[in-house]
Amino acid sequence: MVIINHCFKTQPPPNKKGFEKIYHKIPWTIYRHKNGWIYQRIHIHSGVLKTYCTAFLNHAHTRVDIYHNDMNQNRYKKGHVESLTLFPTDQVLLARLLADRKGCFFHSNGIVFNNKGMLFLGHSGFGKSTLAKMLKSDGGKILCDDRMIAREYPAGIKIYGNWCHGKEQIFSADSSSLNALFFITKSKDNRIVPVDDIKSIVHNLFSYIVRPIVTKDWWISSLLLMENMARQIPCYNLMFDKSGRIVPLIDKLLK
Numbered sequence: 001m002v003i004i005n006h007c008f009k010t011q012p013p014p015n016k017k018g019f020e021k022i023y024h025k026i027p028w029t030i031y032r033h034k035n036g037w038i039y040q041r042i043h044i045h046s047g048v049l050k051t052y053c054t055a056f057l058n059h060a061h062t063r064v065d066i067y068h069n070d071m072n073q074n075r076y077k078k079g080h081v082e083s084l085t086l087f088p089t090d091q092v093l094l095a096r097l098l099a100d101r102k103g104c105f106f107h108s109n110g111i112v113f114n115n116k117g118m119l120f121l122g123h124s125g126f127g128k129s130t131l132a133k134m135l136k137s138d139g140g141k142i143l144c145d146d147r148m149i150a151r152e153y154p155a156g157i158k159i160y161g162n163w164c165h166g167k168e169q170i171f172s173a174d175s176s177s178l179n180a181l182f183f184i185t186k187s188k189d190n191r192i193v194p195v196d197d198i199k200s201i202v203h204n205l206f207s208y209i210v211r212p213i214v215t216k217d218w219w220i221s222s223l224l225l226m227e228n229m230a231r232q233i234p235c236y237n238l239m240f241d242k243s244g245r246i247v248p249l250i251d252k253l254l255k
Contacts, residue, residue, distance in 0.1 A: 004064045011067030061096045095212035099221040103151035105210035110143035110159045116254045117176030121208040122184040145170040187239035190246040201230035
């Protein structure tokens with residue numbers, strides 16, 4: 001269980017005795033203690049550094065008490081929020097929780113096509129949304145258009161849609177077994193090239209992983225997951241244009 005408690009009042013300055021400041025860059029200052037964490041969301045307004053909220057978390061990030069300085073309770077009750085934590089994104093919390101559950105976020109879209117689950121990994125502007133629309137028009141189901149969760153189980157690796165969507169705001173609560181990984185690139189032609197080198201695959205996955213505040217245990221867990229994905233899942237470099245001719249090639253590959 002994960003418990004998030006919202007307090008709509010100003011929290012007095014927290015007692016940071018025994019806490020170590022490990023991160024300070026807008027929009028966060030983060031302190032660590034052997035028993036927990038303090039996250040302060042900060043912003044510069046009119047030249048003055050302001051604290052918008054202060055969150056107290058236990059070591060496992062499963063109990064979160066958040067004090068809000070900039071949001072009233074009525075707005076919260078009306079549902080004028082886009083995340084469970086009321087942070088700009090829930091990835092701040094979920095990326096840490098997933099690491100303890102053999103999972104992580106990837107900057108990718110997830111699509112189920114011909115009953116096969118696929119991840120298309122690419123940064124902004126690489127064509128994730130374009131490719132997703134092509135596959136959707138041919139019967140594919142989009143799980144999420146920008147951020148996907150992958151988790152390892154004894155039976156294999158699964159991918160999950162979630163509400164951390166991109167500009168297209170396409171997402172689903174569904175999940176699927178992961179059957180293929182594609183590193184995508186816009187091109188003037190359409191090709192799918194297998195990638196067999198595990199070291200190269202892990203290096204590519206590394207560039208698309210969504211990172212929370214990083215610690216040694218987070219790195220160990222995440223690197224192990226990426227290595228297992230590289231060993232278990234067929235991986236490809238995918239080059240495509242806007243013609244849609246890449247879709248039959250994906251269909252043929254899956255069959």
